[in-house]
Amino acid sequence: MKKVFTTILTCLFTNLLLAQNLQSPEEKLGYALGDKFTFHHQVVDYFKYLSENSDQMILLKYGETYEGRPLYYAVISSEENMQKLEEIKASNISQTGLNGALRAGNEKAIVWLSYNIHGNEASSTEAAMKTAYELLSGGMDGQEWLENTVVIMDPCVNPDGRDRYANFYRRYGAKEFNPNLEAVEHDEPWPGGRPNHYLFDLNRDWAWQTQIESKARMKVYHEWMPHIHVDFHEQSINSPYYFAPAAEPLHEVITDWQKDFQIQIGQNHAKYFDKNNWLYFTRERFDLFYPSYGDTYPTFNGAIGMTYEQAGNGRAGLGALTNLGDTLTLKERLEHHFTTGMSTIEIASKNAVKLNTEFRKYFSQNVNNPTDQFKSYIIKWDENKKYDISALLAFLEDQKIEVQQIGKQQKLSGYSYFKRKESNFSSDKNDLVISAYQPKSTLIQALFDPKPKYSDSLTYDITAWAIPYAYGLETYGLKNKVNGTSLEDINFEESLTSNSTYAYAVRWNSFNSAKFLAEALRQGIKIRIAYKNLKFDNQLFNKGSLIITQTNNDQVKDLNLALSQLSNQFDVQIFPITSGFADQIYDIGSSEIQYLKAPKIAVLMDDGVSSLAYGEIWHFFEQSLDYPITSLRLNNLNRINISDYDQLIMPSGSYSELTEEGKTKLLDFAKSGGKLIVMGSAISKFADLENGQLKAKKADKGDESLAVYENAERKRLSSSIFGAIYDVELDTSHPLAFGLGNQYFSLKTSGSAYEYLPNGWNVGVIKSDNDHIAGFAGYKAKKQQQNSMVFGVESFGRGELVYLQDDPLFRAFWHQGKMLFSNAVFMVGSD
Structure with missing residues (x-):
């Protein structure tokens, strides 16, 4: 008993020292959390302060937004874990097989918390500061949980949107907040703070990674591959709080373990919300179907992915009247997010061994016995589509999806995405093959699913997205494994340009052609468009082909050099035309080849x-x-x-x-x-x-009488x-x-x-x-x-x-x- 008492005193003393050594957000910022919306640079400064004054946290920059704001993530754990952080990271990746043979790793739970991906859902970044402080200063049982848990925190995924909202509210908010929803402080001007600089919804971009923030974040995500990922959001003012388990439809690739553990997490949250008499709901509205959310994408990558939704959003300001006549404040909103964040870390810590066991099992299943409806995907090689194939390969590389070439001609049978039925086909040695027997098998199935099955048509987003259709590439799904060879670089034929050339032609067969055209116009090169099929020097140029003549381009100092540079820049082949006299109509001077004025x-x-x-x-x-x-x-x-x-x-x-x-x-x-x-x-x-x-x-309208x-x-x-x-x-x-x-x-x-x-x-x-x-x-x-x-x-x-x-x-x-x-x-x- 004496030993237990001494241990308790030691823990209390340690926590007291930690708390005394670190300033709280209120002490550092000069105001209590919830009194204002904290600007992004202030959030960054506070996280820098914590990292500089604690041995249990590091802050790492992983990118910048389009508007130049820095993107950071923090890693928090026990002092012992922090000293061997790289070892823990490498050990965890070894459980996925992404960096080689799949091996057993450590038993540390890895939890990733993403805050404020929608800029005007601003309470979660305030909660992030409190969560980091409480973890480091010994709040709740945080220090005990960190002994076997690594917490990764991205305090603000969308700084550009957040500051757009924070600036609006600082500008129009009353000295004492006005909860009346008709007040100007509850009426954001167009476009609002939700999206990023280019007005994209970053929570729909996890898989596609079209935005600079998403690309940078997912590069780091793949270095860690967390076991749990939480995406913090806000919903309408009159909805209370939503947390896991998710609503139907759940994509069929989601495992029973992932579903079951969501229930455990939800029950742990409910324990705290029940104690505080806070309202909440589960299993409604927010499904796990569309693959590019902050909950589904991690789920399809082996994690327990979840969305947490607090009542509020951009209309709520610092305080807003609900339809019950209550005032919902920013302080209440951040407290709810803080509670579910800490509860998530708690449940992860208590289940660290099980999380790792199931994580290894997930990737072992993917590598050794995938459950995909197709065991192989064959993407047909098409010389006219090689630029699209190149773009697809870049996308798959970002996903860490392995691709091979089939390497030989053979007769095969599989589901044709274009014909939408089982079909026989012959492979070309350059065809691409994607095997389901790899770590990203589940993600492949989700992204390539030709017809996703949904248990409920009341979904939250789009219900089809198959990659072969998005890229317009003929693809076959095979029920058997097809072995391939190492992927070779796609060779783009070198352009043959010469100062003695009469004209040049570029085929209009890919988006690369469009990028070539745009830059050529910017450089003042005059271009003509072929509105009929052309044939010169035994080469066929289909409608849309670009024709660049020596005449009328005298203003270009060295046309041959300029075109060669553009050819290399955009991987576009330029064909020399030695004479304006065509193999068959139409000649270069034909009215069917029209000059394109650079459009304004x-x-x-x-x-x-x-x-x-x-x-x-x-x-x-x-x-x-x-x-x-x-x-x-x-x-x-x-x-x-x-x-x-x-x-x-x-x-x-x-x-x-x-x-x-x-x-x-x-x-x-x-x-x-x-x-x-x-x-x-x-x-x-x-x-x-x-x-x-x-x-x-x-x-x-049909029969409306019996509605x-x-x-x-x-x-x-x-x-x-x-x-x-x-x-x-x-x-x-x-x-x-x-x-x-x-x-x-x-x-x-x-x-x-x-x-x-x-x-x-x-x-x-x-x-x-x-x-x-x-x-x-x-x-x-x-x-x-x-x-x-x-x-x-x-x-x-x-x-x-x-x-x-x-x-x-x-x-x-x-x-x-x-x-x-x-x-x-x-x-x-x-x-």
Whole structure:
């Protein structure tokens, strides 16, 4: 008894020393947590302070945001564990087999806590500071838990969004917060603090890694491969607190262990929430299906991935009235997040051995006996698709997915993604093979799943995303293992350029061609577009090919050198043409080869425009294409001389701020020779106009007389589409479809549909129900899509209206769409 008492005194004394040596957030910041929204640099400074004054924490920089704010993560554990941190990390990775043979590792639990991925869900970063301090100063039983647990904390995943919100609130918040939701402090201006710099939702980007923050974070994530990952969020003010277990649908690759442990974690949280009489709910709303969330992506990588949702978000400010008449404060919100964070560490510590055992079992199953429906995936080699294959390989490398070449010709049988049935095929020695017998087997199954099975159609996001459709690459799923050989680099043929060349040709067959074109235009190189198939020097150049002539390019100091540099920069082959006289019509001087004037492009933004849709376009031009645009505020449209631009892009949105005068101005812009690219829901502003061509398809209401109140939400699903994939038939002769090949797979996120243009060009259409490939589409919505226009072009005066009903730039991961959008910008209307 004396020994036990002495031990207790020792622990208390140690904790007291720790607490005395470290300043709390309140002491360091000069105000109590919850009194203000802490700016990101202050958060960083506090975490730096903790790391500099504690032997139990290190702070590591892993990247920067687009706006230059640093990204850090902290590692916290016992002093003993910190001294052998690299050993613990390496030992844990050895359990996955990612760095060689799969081996047993240590028994330390690794918990990763991610805060504030949505910038205006700001309470969690405040909670992160308290959590770090309490762990280091001995709060609760933190010191005991750290003996067998390593805690990784990313205090702010989205600093740009957070500071956008914090600046707004500091600017408009009352001296004493006003809980009335009508007050200005509860009304963020467009675009709000939720997204990052390019207005992307970072919580939808875990798998795709299109954003700089995601790429940097996932590189570090793969160095650690935690056993538990928590993504802290906020939801509506009148919802209480959500934690695990998750709602249906759960993707079928999720293991029984992962499901069961979520229940254990939820029960541990409930213990604390019950004690404090805090409201909460579980198993509703937040599912584990879409693979690119902060809960699902870790889950498909062997972790227990979870979302925690606190009532609040950007409307809550420092305090907000709920519908019960209570005031929900920032202090309460951060306290709830602090509690679930500490509870997660506690349950991990108490189950460290089991977590490691199941973690090893997970990866052992993947490597030795994968449960995938397909044991091998064959991606067909296509010379015209080698640039897309190269892009896919880069994506798979980021995922740590192993790829081989099949190495020989052989007859095989498997599920054809393009034909959507079992088919016989012959392999080419250059075909790629992805084996399911590897550490990332589960992730492969999730990403390549041609038709994900969902137990409940009430899902939180898109329901189809298969990589072969996103990249437009012919793929087969085989039920047997196929061995391959080491992957060789894709060889891009060297360009043959010469100062004596009459002209040069570049095939329009990949997004690399579009990047080449954009940079050539920026450099002042004059380019022509082929609107007919050409043949020179026994080489065929399909429609859309780029022709660069020596004549008219005298302003370029050394055209041959400039083109050679562009060829190397973009891995694009340039073909020399020795004479303007073609093997068959058409010659270089033909009117079917038209000069492309470098377009001056404007994009509408601000209130009434979807911030996500605008962000995709902004990111595309600046980060993918590297071509200049001008962003215009919609509410300034009537004061802007839009005739200064050649084309104007309308992202999806409600356009509630678009007046009739503004709409007339846009149509006059097209009549006068401008090109108007209209996307998504923006198209509705030009539908059903008097004497107009574009007609929205009317929904079949069906029998509404026996509607059941309880089923109201599910009844609405009948007219909805949640990220379903459709096989869209293209008119490949039209410039909007140049370079896309015979099949285009479109990700449809809306049930809206439009009739065929009677006098325009229906470039992409859905003809039948059979064109629906995967993903949820309600029966009424599916019927609506039949015989509908997806992509169309309408001549309007001297200009064009280009309609893109489906978003080809969706979240920047739908690779096929980049080419289609490039056609809309550069090819349409240039002839």
